[in-house]
Amino acid sequence: MKKRKDKKIKEKTKKGEKMIVPIRCFSCGKVIAGVHQEFTERINKGENAGKVLDELKIKKYCCRKTLLTSVDMIEEVVKYTK
Ligand SMILES: [Zn+2]
Numbered sequence: 001m002k003k004r005k006d007k008k009i010k011e012k013t014k015k016g017e018k019m020i021v022p023i024r025c026f027s028c029g030k031v032i033a034g035v036h037q038e039f040t041e042r043i044n045k046g047e048n049a050g051k052v053l054d055e056l057k058i059k060k061y062c063c064r065k066t067l068l069t070s071v072d073m074i075e076e077v078v079k080y081t082k
Pocket of ligand 1: 025026027028029030060061062063064
């Protein structure tokens with residue numbers, strides 16, 4: 001049962017369905033979850049991160065750093081679930 005659940009989460013992670021997304025900027029509280037998916041997709045296509053952030057109208061440097069530095073750790077965390 002446990003292994004099956006882990007496998008499911010891993011499959012979803014690979015598809016990009018299950019991912020821990022920063023909902024708000026940790027510093028100012030601006031909601032940034034709405035632009036996270038587009039940002040990630042465009043970065044994966046190889047676009048310039050600064051340009052993408054400008055176009056998504058993320059201007060404050062606190063919000064920019066939150067998007068730029070978020071790392072998906074779900075696969076690491078899954079190892080330690082009961
Ligand atoms: Zn901010």
